Amino acid sequence: MTMERHGGNIHQYEREMLDFSANIHPDGMPWPVYQAAQKALKEAVHYPDPQCVKLKETISQKHGVKPEQIICGNGAADLIFRLALVRKAKKILLPAPAFVEYEEAFAMPVLEQPCIIEYPMDFKTFDLKEDLLSYMDASIDLMIVCNPNNPTGRLVDGDLLTRILKKAKKEGIFLLLDECFLDFVVGGKEHSMIPVRDAFPNVFILRSFTKMYGMPGIRLGYGVSSNEKLLDQMNGSAQSWSVSHVAQQAGIAACQMKGYEEKTAKEVRELRQWLYQQLNKLPVRVLKGEANYLFFQVPGCTSLTEQCLDYGICIRHCHNYRNLGQDYYRVAVRKQEENRQLIHVLCQVLERKEQ
Numbered sequence: 001m002t003m004e005r006h007g008g009n010i011h012q013y014e015r016e017m018l019d020f021s022a023n024i025h026p027d028g029m030p031w032p033v034y035q036a037a038q039k040a041l042k043e044a045v046h047y048p049d050p051q052c053v054k055l056k057e058t059i060s061q062k063h064g065v066k067p068e069q070i071i072c073g074n075g076a077a078d079l080i081f082r083l084a085l086v087r088k089a090k091k092i093l094l095p096a097p098a099f100v101e102y103e104e105a106f107a108m109p110v111l112e113q114p115c116i117i118e119y120p121m122d123f124k125t126f127d128l129k130e131d132l133l134s135y136m137d138a139s140i141d142l143m144i145v146c147n148p149n150n151p152t153g154r155l156v157d158g159d160l161l162t163r164i165l166k167k168a169k170k171e172g173i174f175l176l177l178d179e180c181f182l183d184f185v186v187g188g189k190e191h192s193m194i195p196v197r198d199a200f201p202n203v204f205i206l207r208s209f210t211k212m213y214g215m216p217g218i219r220l221g222y223g224v225s226s227n228e229k230l231l232d233q234m235n236g237s238a239q240s241w242s243v244s245h246v247a248q249q250a251g252i253a254a255c256q257m258k259g260y261e262e263k264t265a266k267e268v269r270e271l272r273q274w275l276y277q278q279l280n281k282l283p284v285r286v287l288k289g290e291a292n293y294l295f296f297q298v299p300g301c302t303s304l305t306e307q308c309l310d311y312g313i314c315i316r317h318c319h320n321y322r323n324l325g326q327d328y329y330r331v332a333v334r335k336q337e338e339n340r341q342l343i344h345v346l347c348q349v350l351e352r353k354e355q
Helices: 031-042 053-063 076-087 101-106 130-135 158-171 194-199 228-236 245-255 260-279 304-309 336-354
Strands: 070-073 091-096 115-120 142-146 174-178 203-208 221-224 293-297 328-332
Touching: 031 245, 053 070, 053 245, 070 076, 070 228, 076 101, 076 174, 076 203, 076 221, 076 228, 091 101, 115 130, 130 158, 142 158, 158 174, 194 203, 260 293, 260 336, 304 336
Parallel strands: 091 115, 091 142, 142 174, 174 203
Antiparallel strands: 070 221, 203 221, 293 328
């Protein structure tokens, strides 16, 4: 069986699968977003707004930023690739493990292959620590920080993150700060660097509608930066009409759902805590993450993904994350009954392994 580069590819299976490989809102797409997308289909006989004017205005109101400081894309991944085309970084500082799309974007064939300077995380906590600052010098073109981290779900300490931003500015390092899963963190707004964007024009903050609003098939992400020249260059590197009308209308509806993210974060925390407790009863090493997924190791077991598929459950094999072995996995936090099904299957599979 071919290993998947990403989670969420359920279309390859003939049977219905319970998908824990993609970190999407447990309830899927909320009704107001669904209605907006459905209504937008009737208007899809026209070209979408290439500038995403109304969508940017709505996002600007949500975050209290100028519309000129926002860029929208066909998912967050689209913006990562556009940023790579514009920055053309030759030397990149990358804490590992990290989302595989970063390296794929900055190493695309049309670009000069970058030198990756790896900051290896402590395999006990998988946290960024103060010694990361010693890796940051003027020779680094670009640095990537994912907060909370994908796949571990760990948050960066707030004081450390502020010091990272300040040192990056001092050394002339461009920083890609990925906050795509921050909405799932209780009190996540307090951890966001969007409020201090004006002080750091060397920072691009990546956000996504995909996960929180259950719309990965629609594709919508956005970025925030006070570097408007950079955003103009990124816009120039994109195809025309890169964000569909359906995506734009869905995004507008999502931004208007007041309190939805805070309510979701609290609900996910309860579901995650239960799932964490149950995983801890199994012969696995599970990390206590803060997002809508959990990361764990099953020492010596490299075929857990395939075995779960036999029971109709997809989980994310983390084999292609830098620095991780074949026995690391990630599972999304889903509804309680679905989480129970996952634990039941894992118990059966791991019990069979122990025999």
